[in-house]
Amino acid sequence: MSHADLDDAWKADRFEQLRQRLKDLREDFAAGGTEYKILMPKSDKPYNRLSSWRSWLGQYGQFLSGEPRGERDADRIRQYVLEHYIETGRERDAETVDLLVRDVNEALGLNQAWPNICQAITGPKFLEIADVEPPERIGANQSSATVFRFRLNEAGSSNAGAARGSTKPFVLFDAVGAAFKPVLNHNRQTGRSAYRIKPPGASNKADEAVEVATIAEVARAMLVDGRPARVQSVSGGTVNYLAYGKQKLVRYELDPTIAKQIGVPPQGELGQAMNLSRDMFKRPEPQYEMDQYVAQPTNLILYGPPGTGKTFATAAEALRLCGEPVPQDRQELMAAYRRLSDAGRIEFVTFHQSISYEDFVEGLRPTQASEDGTAGFELKPEQGVFRRLARRAETSTGPGDVEFSIGSRQVFKMSIGEAANPEDAHLFEEAITGGYTLLGFEDIDWSDDRFADRNSIIEAVRSQGVREGGEPNAMSGRVQMPFIFRNWVKPGDIMVVSKGNSLFRAIGEVTGNYQFVPREGGSYAHRRAVRWLWVDRVGVPVSEIYARNFTQKSIYLLTDADLNVPALERYIASQQDAGTDAPEPFVLIIDEINRANISKVFGELITLLEPDKRIGQPNALKVRLPYSGDVFGVPANLHIIGTMNTADRSIALLDTALRRRFEFRELMPNASLLHTVEGIDLGMLLASINERIEYLFDREHQIGHAYFINCKSRADVDEVMRHKIIPLLAEYFYEDWAKVAAVLGDGHDSEGDREGGFIDRRRLKPPKGNASDEDAAPRYRWSVRDAFSYDDFAAV
Incomplete structure (x- = not known):
């Protein structure tokens, strides 16, 4: 070829011609040709070597482009599979190589990252670099037992037949x-x-x-x-x-x-x-399961006594269900959890006695009858947290194989026509199809450099005559909207296209400068080229990415403080080269799920939550919702985790319909997680207390290890005992302090006064005029000691 070296070839076309030439040589060999001999005159099996060269060029091209590699798990996974499977398979002239997901996970030290591995090695980026066709999946989908078979040698009919055979x-x-x-x-x-x-x-x-x-x-x-x-x-x-x-x-x-x-x-x-x-x-x-991707939904309730780490455990479980590695370090785990929560992949809600179907699924809410605020109010259906998350899950097309960062870009809200006006519907479709955005306001060409000044725009608008709203000024829509569109917006900025004031339906990246393109009939002649990154014509609630509803202005800059950048980036990335088209998992965490009236809150969801009745499953069901009239089903990639405090309400009393549709996982106190603090064996203390509670009450009212997990000093232990454990025991035993004392090890063998390790008892004298001391039942005054004694729980 005409290039002097690889650097020259990269500068010319990023190896495009070179890689195509290698592909042509490979196809020529497969057809019986011998052109490959210009490179390998003595070889009779050049097919795999030509494929490896194309793969190496792909990797070298990534290096030359400055693309960061080696930091993300996806990059590590791709590189490992390239080096240990694809390239080694070609070196031994193998027709196929089989890859077990579990082996890759263990080799890289990942934590149950099955979905990450599956998506990384089946996405277009890996297939392009490795120069292979999409692999054949054998067995379970996105699990440790998933096997992928890559075909490496399809040259010649005999070889291809062997591979397919x-x-x-x-x-x-x-x-x-x-x-x-x-x-x-x-x-x-x-x-x-x-x-x-x-x-x-x-x-x-x-x-x-x-x-x-x-x-x-x-x-x-x-x-x-x-x-x-x-x-x-x-x-x-x-x-x-x-x-x-x-x-x-x-x-x-x-x-x-x-x-x-x-x-x-x-x-x-x-x-x-x-x-x-x-x-x-x-x-x-x-x-x-079927050959295409079908997520296996999880309905899980973590239950146990208070303080056993149920709420914290939901964070780790949510990460696992989202296909993310679960860090061992608590701070790293919570950072990963917050990242997914900010991006809208995880939602957290706490149930209470007053929560209702209207809060959780959908209900009628008063809204302004007209968006300009001139009329009164009317009731409109508003989605609850469950419907909003289900919508995200249902419309997900995958995490995308191309990351997108907002960074320092400006983000604008923009209207393309009136969403409620059918006569303007063609404007949005035209803009999406044509790759640009449109603005109305005056058929004046603002291209001249003088219109960088707002006063020049005011003068030009004034020349068009005074209209409704009076004399044009800097705050007039006729002036302000063209000024922002022409002067504020820069290539690289983001446009969020509204659908009314409460929905958005498209996101795009501005790629061009201002243009004036007159239209037949006038209006909407102002244009900017846009690369549309995400489109959903039905529309998504603005609350998904912005803290307040949009206003009527045609274009304005969204404030950073109200913008949910991670969620916006997730929406953009979801339609960028989605690869396997496997939808992202989403997780709804319901804390204290047993505190609500389950039948009242869930309604028809009780049936729709069943795994086999989810969208995409064999017995999928949809129902028509009572308020909006929408046909609704629960997507299979929406997982639900609940927590339940057994001391608050026994599991036996939980709604039977809910119990049948959820998997229950018990979390009990684990004294082995506790250590010795200033001579106090916290593990022995907790185990002794719980054994006595179980004897006197039941196992569901034990004390969790989380109460003591952060104790660093004796003062911390005293604080927990005085303000948490003792009041909780008093509540358990309905102020029966004799049982509280028995649990704490302050039992009394005689009828007299006694000082315990935690609680003191003093006998009360009967008042004069009552029965004699011999006939009266003894009564006592109970008090929590000022200083606790842990002699019975001293470390050996």
Whole structure:
């Protein structure tokens, strides 16, 4: 080529011609040509080496572009897979390489980052750099057991056939060995495509086959009276793994090490394959999900006594469900949690006795009847926290493979026509399609340099005549809007397009300077080129990115203090090269979930929350909401975590409908997390208190370790005991101080006065005129000591 070296080639076209030339050589070899000999005259297998060279150029190009690498987990994942799988596979001339997600996670020291790994190595950035086609996924989706198969050598028909031959459909056999095909059978009456499965013991007649439509039904049909249908591979070879592929059940011959790691025992003969089919089809249904991405929703309630770290545990669980690494350090964990919360991926709400369906799902709220404020009020449906988060989850197209930073850019609100006026609807569509934004106000060309001055704009507007609003001045809309549009907006700034005052429907990056483009019929002749980054014609509430509603002004600068920058960046990134199109997970945390009237708050959500009834699941349901009339379903990528204090309300009293739809995970006190403080064994103290509470009351009213976790000195321990533990015990036992004293180890063997470690008891004398001392039951005055004694809990 004409380039002197790689630096010269990079400056010319960023390696575009060079990489294309290498691709041409590779395709020429695949077609039987020998052009590759100009580079490798003695090689007879150049295909993988040519692919590696294209991959290396991609990596070197990233380096030359100055793109930061090696810091983010996604970069580390891509680099590791390139070096340890793709390039090493090509060096040994392998046709395919299999990658187990768990191996990558452990090699890089990540914390359950299965979604991160899956997205990083299937996104367009990695595929471009590695010079590979999208991999084939084997087994579960986005889990530690997910296996990706990359094809490295597709040159020549024999090689390509070998690569594709690694996945073959299996055939079912009857008792005498006659093949019975499980091919797709389209049912014209129901419109469903079905598999025909012949159960064991049935004759070889088609009418005795079982028609099924989903892979879960295939699994159930394969097992009749606990016996599996007989399974054998087409080639008669090893059956390692059976999974659902593109419109067929397929067999994968996996590396034995990987097969063992994901729980698939090595199998050989037909009888062993039968055992394999039994084991595989007993696995949970998510193992047999459809080929496209379908999130597996989580409904989880963390319950236990007070102080066991339930609320804090929700932060770690939320990060895990969002596919983020879970740091061990508390500060790092909370920083990551706040980052996702700011971006709108996590919402936190606390239930109480007064919360209602209207607060949680949707309700009617008074709003101005007209946006200019000239009329009265009317009731309009307003979305609650659940609907807002469900909307984000439903419209998510993935985290995107291109990060976007607002940085120092200015962010403007802009109207393109009147959203409520059907006659202006074409303006928005024209702007989105044409890649620009439009502004009305006067058919005057503001391109001349003199219009950088506001007074010149005022004079030009004045020449058009006085209109409604009086003499034009600096604050007139006819002056202010063109001045901002022409002079304030700069290339690189962000435009947020409104839909009325309460919604926004597009976000774009300004890429050009002011232009005057007259239109037929006049108006909306002012234009700026815009690269539209995010579009949702239905509209999203302004509260998602801004602290207040928009105003009627056509264009103005949004204030930094009210702008939610992380949320705005997330919306932008969500439509930038989404890669696998796997939607981002979202998490709703409901603290104290048992304190509300569940039936009243959840309404129809009680049914819609079930995992199999989520959008995209086999039994998906939608309902029409009572206030807005919208058809609504709960997306599968919305996870719900609740916390429940068992001391506040027993789990046995919780709404049965809710209990059936949630997984419950108990968090109990863990005394082993506590240490010794100035000679006080806090672990022994907590364990002793809880043992006595359980004896005198029940296990649900124990004391959590979180009360003492931050104690650094004896004074801290005294503070916790005096102002938290003792009042809580008094509440538990309804001011029965004898039991409080017993829990604290201040029991009394006699009827006399006694000083305890925490509580003192003094006998009260009966007043004169009452029964004699011998007949009167003794009564006592109980008091918390000024100084506590921890002698019984001294560290050994």
